[in-house]
Amino acid sequence: MTDNTTSWTNFENIQEENGFFPDDMQFTIKTYRKKDIIFHQGDTCDALYVVMSGSVKTEMISESGNLMPIETIHAPRPLAPAFLFSDKNQFPVEVTALTAVELLRIPKTEVVRLMTLRPDFMQQFMTHNANRTQFLTQRMQLLTIKTIKGKIAHLLLEKYQSDGLTFTLSNNQTELADYFGVARPSLSRSLSEMVEERIISFDKNKYKILNLNALKEFLI
Amino acid sequence: MTDNTTSWTNFENIQEENGFFPDDMQFTIKTYRKKDIIFHQGDTCDALYVVMSGSVKTEMISESGNLMPIETIHAPRPLAPAFLFSDKNQFPVEVTALTAVELLRIPKTEVVRLMTLRPDFMQQFMTHNANRTQFLTQRMQLLTIKTIKGKIAHLLLEKYQSDGLTFTLSNNQTELADYFGVARPSLSRSLSEMVEERIISFDKNKYKILNLNALKEFLI
DNA sequence: ATTGAAGTGTAACAGTTGTTACACTTGCGA
DNA sequence: TCGCAAGTGTAACAACTGTTACACTTCAAT
Numbered sequence: 001m002t003d004n005t006t007s008w009t010n011f012e013n014i015q016e017e018n019g020f021f022p023d024d025m026q027f028t029i030k031t032y033r034k035k036d037i038i039f040h041q042g043d044t045c046d047a048l049y050v051v052m053s054g055s056v057k058t059e060m061i062s063e064s065g066n067l068m069p070i071e072t073i074h075a076p077r078p079l080a081p082a083f084l085f086s087d088k089n090q091f092p093v094e095v096t097a098l099t100a101v102e103l104l105r106i107p108k109t110e111v112v113r114l115m116t117l118r119p120d121f122m123q124q125f126m127t128h129n130a131n132r133t134q135f136l137t138q139r140m141q142l143l144t145i146k147t148i149k150g151k152i153a154h155l156l157l158e159k160y161q162s163d164g165l166t167f168t169l170s171n172n173q174t175e176l177a178d179y180f181g182v183a184r185p186s187l188s189r190s191l192s193e194m195v196e197e198r199i200i201s202f203d204k205n206k207y208k209i210l211n212l213n214a215l216k217e218f219l220i
Numbered sequence: 221m222t223d224n225t226t227s228w229t230n231f232e233n234i235q236e237e238n239g240f241f242p243d244d245m246q247f248t249i250k251t252y253r254k255k256d257i258i259f260h261q262g263d264t265c266d267a268l269y270v271v272m273s274g275s276v277k278t279e280m281i282s283e284s285g286n287l288m289p290i291e292t293i294h295a296p297r298p299l300a301p302a303f304l305f306s307d308k309n310q311f312p313v314e315v316t317a318l319t320a321v322e323l324l325r326i327p328k329t330e331v332v333r334l335m336t337l338r339p340d341f342m343q344q345f346m347t348h349n350a351n352r353t354q355f356l357t358q359r360m361q362l363l364t365i366k367t368i369k370g371k372i373a374h375l376l377l378e379k380y381q382s383d384g385l386t387f388t389l390s391n392n393q394t395e396l397a398d399y400f401g402v403a404r405p406s407l408s409r410s411l412s413e414m415v416e417e418r419i420i421s422f423d424k425n426k427y428k429i430l431n432l433n434a435l436k437e438f439l440i
Numbered sequence: 441a442t443t444g445a446a447g448t449g450t451a452a453c454a455g456t457t458g459t460t461a462c463a464c465t466t467g468c469g470a
Numbered sequence: 471t472c473g474c475a476a477g478t479g480t481a482a483c484a485a486c487t488g489t490t491a492c493a494c495t496t497c498a499a500t
Binding site: 424 | 448
């Protein structure tokens with residue numbers, strides 16, 4: 001939904017002589033084929049991994065063995081960088097290659113050294129993690145809203161703040177339902193009722209807020 | 221529920237001459253009285269704040285103006301450290317003093333300098349943020365489980381992994397219901413039904429798993 | 441011993457959502 | 471043009487949860 005990507009453009013040139021990284025930095029690059037499993041859930045995470053090219057998907061395995069999709073990561077972006085420094089440094093997800101993938105690996109000790117040498121790298125790393133935390137916080141706030149109409153109101157009011165009363169959503173109803181964690185027909189029903197109550201109107205992905213105050217009421 | 225506190229013991233001695241912090245480090249300490257509002261939601265967060273003594277509570281203001289409790293922070297612990305480095309560096313919550321409070325303030329530039337000078341401080345900072353991210357991820361996983369019995373199963377199976385089939389929960393039903401985000405009588409009903417089905421048994425806060433496989437079924 | 445607060449069990453009813461099934465539209469490719 | 475897949479609207483019913491109210495137990499304080 002919200003774009004959670006921080007640019008990691010410096011990594012794009014890691015193999016060139018641009019002077020950003022120290023010459024003696026240790027790193028390895030490994031390639032994977034499509035559908036390869038890169039990491040299993042629970043694997044130890046003792047290095048910083050960055051997707052240099054291609055894309056991977058992450059999935060969470062529930063206790064019952066089911067797979068729940070979490071997110072898709074496109075190059076260039078680090079892979080679960082927050083867990084490198086956590087006390088329980090294990091991958092919380094299953095990581096699978098969606099395409100051919102080049103994966104950069106920098107050992108934790110090198111990351112620490114790099115951060116000490118390059119304060120701007122450290123800030124970039126910190127900022128990326130901070131943005132992810134903020135993303136998670138927002139996602140959690142949405143999940144704590146119990147009614148479907150409340151979730152809809154939350155999303156539309158967020159859009160309203162940036163785009164005004166009329167805007168286009170980039171997701172169809174099926175995707176929205178997944179994002180909200182509700183059944184698709186239930187979402188459709190709630191939307192229809194809100195149209196019936198003249199609170200919103202929509203056609204395809206173009207939405208219009210007709211009664212702002214009524215929309216806010218759903219968040220109480 | 222889960223303890224999310226990382227020790228920040230180094231800060232306890234910040235005013236002493238223990239050599240951990242550079243002598244010329246800039247910081248200020250401000251005191252607040254009970255019930256003082258320390259930060260408003262949306263205030264700019266341009267420094268690292270650490271609760272040195274006392275405790276504060278954080279609350280999120282919904283669009284409708286309602287307050288939703290997030291967490292209580294006891295000294296010594298940093299205050300929303302993740303947001304210092306985020307692109308939108310604003311406090312996501314309202315911060316209020318629960319007791320008399322001493323608050324340490326270190327400007328962002330000083331934090332960066334400190335991290336460069338002291339790799340162990342940087343690691344501690346990173347670890348704390350990483351643990352918070354992991355905490356949020358776990359919390360979110362629980363919220364994505366829709367049925368009450370599923371939430372119960374999730375919690376009990378987590379306990380089972382560390383303590384075995386018999387264990388004591390540190391929360392009563394009212395607290396559990398809040399943690400799950402469900403109504404207290406609904407939780408009680410679900411628990412009773414699971415006892416009826418001979419999947420678990422409990423007396424006060426002492427729980428026993430009778431049918432492990434049936435418990436796992438609730439997570440599908 | 442009595443009172444009162446906290447925690448819990450339980451029931452009846454209302455409200456919301458999920459499930460399932462089917463119809464309809466749209467757009468695209470064969 | 472035809473057929474097919476994707477997206478959507480809708481209905482009937484089941485399942486689950488919330489709300490409200492009340493009874494009961496336990497335990498600590500007076």
